[in-house]
Amino acid sequence: MATIKEKKNIRHLSLSELEQYFETLGEKKFRVKQVWEWLWQKHAHSFDEMTNLSKDLRHMLADNFSFPAISVDATQYSADGTIKSRFRTADHHLVEGVLIPTDERKTACVSSQIGCSLSCKFCATGYMDRKRNLDYDEIYDEVVLINQQSERVFNKKLTNIVFMGMGEPLLNYKNVLKAIEKITSPDGLAMSPRRITVSTAGVAKMIRQLGDDKVKFKLALSLHAANDRKRNEIMPINETNNIKALVDALNYFYQQTGNEITFEYILFKDFNDSHQDADELIKIYRQVPADLINIIEYNPIDQALFSKPDENAIQQFMQHLERNRVNVRLRHSRGKDIDAACGQLANKE
Structure with missing residues (x-):
């Protein structure tokens, strides 16, 4: 037959x-x-x-x-202007992306995998199984559809793209780089690679590969704990990619590319928000030519017991970093009311 x-x-x-x-x-x-x-x-x-x-x-x-294009399956609008889209792939998987508007920026937060294999304890996607990687044309479709939303709702094109949605971009390395190649190509969306940030939970070998490939986009490391014991507890990937290995890889990446590096650090109440935690974070910051530490408000999820510190504790942590000449910024959560904020993407109905 x-x-x-x-x-x-x-x-x-x-x-x-x-x-x-x-x-x-x-x-x-x-x-x-x-x-x-x-x-x-x-x-x-x-x-x-x-x-x-x-x-x-x-x-x-x-x-x-x-011609397996993805389509918008459902859309949610937050009170703060954030728009979350659930996309459906041609083979009927679901994946989410977010449009985050501010006065000066329109940012697409895009996914690179359907689900995730890393099991970070504070992240809703980490409690899902990884079904498969997204192909580069599917990632491209996400950006195109979010850009169309931005033009329709705000009369503005996207200004920035962050790979901070579902999945670990560096575990879908080839497709992510090919998608960025298409997004930045004159034949595609012609966006500057300097307006694109790839965020990783920390795959040291692939961070070095980014350096070897002389990429032009920015890199963000999701650190979230400044010593190996605590990081192992919340991010199992740290057991094979410890902080020293990541620091070495980031320095190599910077030597090869000169591109901007950011640390992402979610504050969890009574876990990583003490003066000692801040001192350990400063120590790491000084070992890498990082541009910035983004302090991120924690967004509770059903599966995890973490909670957000009160405003006073957040301010004290920030001030301690600032007194030690750390370039630090507080990233306020957007789209919490529609589960669109950092760590909340999970294809909820």
Whole structure:
């Protein structure tokens, strides 16, 4: 019995592969440019949308290629203007992305995996299974759809992208880099890589790889505890990627790229918010040419027992860092009322 040949995803063809295919059809060269524009600049989500191609050619493409675009499955609007989207993939998985608006910025927070394998104790996504990595064209779709939302709701294009949604970007390395290549390409969204930040829970080997690949985007390390004992407790990845290994990897990344490095540090009441914790954090900050420490308000989730320190404790922690000449900023949570804030993405109904 003949097996049905699986169609190749048309967006996984390079421009030269697409040109070769059109040559075999005997089609004119300008058709390749038209299709390429639909795929990456005009953001078609089906062959039917390619209206300047003949119906016969559209049918021919549909017969020979798949076009598995993601779509918006549900949207929630926060009282503070934040918009959370639940996206559905062509194979019916769900993944979330967030549009975070401020007066001067419109930021997309995008996911890189469906679920996550890292099991960080404070993060809702960490309690989900990792189903699979997102392909680069799916990550690109997330950004395109959030950009369209931004233009529709705020009449402004995205200014920034952060890979801080579901999943660990450096465990989906090739797809994340390829997605960023498309996002920054003149053929794609033409966004500056300096406006993109990739956030990692800390995969030392892949941080070094970013340095070797001379990437141009910014890097954020989700530190959240400033000694190995506490970090092991809340982030199991630290057992194989301890703080010293991460410090060494960040220094290597900076030597190779000169790109901005940020530390992310969620404050948990009575866990990592003491003077001693602050002193240990200062010590790490001084070992790396980091630009900034982002102090993040903790957003409670059903599965974890952590709580947020009171405002006074947060201020004291911040002031101690500032007195020690640390560039520190408090990142207020956005979209808490719709479970769209840092650590809350979990495909809830």
